Every structure is written in C-alpha cells, then in structure tokens.
Amino acid sequence: MKLLCFQAKRFRWQTHAKTLPDVPDQDVEEEVAETLVAFIHAEASDEIEERRTSVLRQTLKHMKWLANKRGLKNIVIHSFTHLGGATASPAGAESIIVALAERLRETGYQVWITPFGYFCEWTLDVYGESLAKVWKEIR
Secondary structure (H helix, E strand, O other): OEEEEEEEEEEEEEEEEEOOOOOOOOOOEEEEEEEEEEEEEOEHHHHOHHHHHHHHHHHHHHHHHHHHHOOOOEEEEEEOOOOOOOEOOHHHHHHHHHHHHHHHHHOOOEEEEOOOOEEEEEEEEEOOOHHHEEEEEOO
16 A cells, blocks of 8 residues: 555545546535545555455554644545556455545544546645655555
8 A cells, every 4th residue: 555645725626537437427526625635556465355454554543643643634535546556456446445434434534535436636735844745655
C-alpha cells in the first residue's frame, strides 16, 4: 500500500472519465472543507488475506494520526494507482478502500470516497506545513 496524504483546507472533485467499463455511470461533483485527503494505491500483495489485515491496521493508524495532527474529522479517500507498480485488482482495491472507510466511520470520522473507476478533476487547497503533505509506504 502506498499513500499520498494531504491536510487540506478544501478538496473538490468532479468525475471526468470512466476508466473501468463495469462501474455505474456517475456525474459527481463534491467538495469537502477541512479534510485529510488520502490518495491510495493498493498493491497486489495487499489482497493476500494474511497481509490485508496488517495493511488495513497500519493504514488506519497512519490516516488517523495525520488527521488528528490538525484535528480533522473529515477524510476523503481517492484511489490513485499512479504511486507504484504492482497494482491490486480493481475489486481488491475497491474492497480495501471500502473497508478503510467503514472503519474510519466507526471511530467518528466523516468519510467520502471519490467515484471508483473514474478519472476525476480536482481542486486541492493544502496547508503549507511539511506535515500537510505526507507520502507513506505500508509494508
């Protein structure tokens, strides 16, 4: 799992083009203020059941830690398969993202998932501190 996270003043996204033919047609435009934005690259090895549990736990710990550094209770998760090479299957990546969102919601966060299987247009307004832009590899 690879993550690129931003502590954002605001994040706006809009569907642009479908990348997976089997996903439902969507025309979405949303914006969230005061949010952690997590670009997530799920890798093929993350789908292995023994590893999946550890990856989810470590990813949740990292995302909550980074959100709490600024007191953010909003989190946006965006599938971003451009952070590495060995990409998980679409179904595997989506199931990991959904599991992350469910667990975050259970602990009091409001969570959005950008439309899976779409390229999106973004507007990302990030804070200036170094901690507002963090790349992390979960092993």
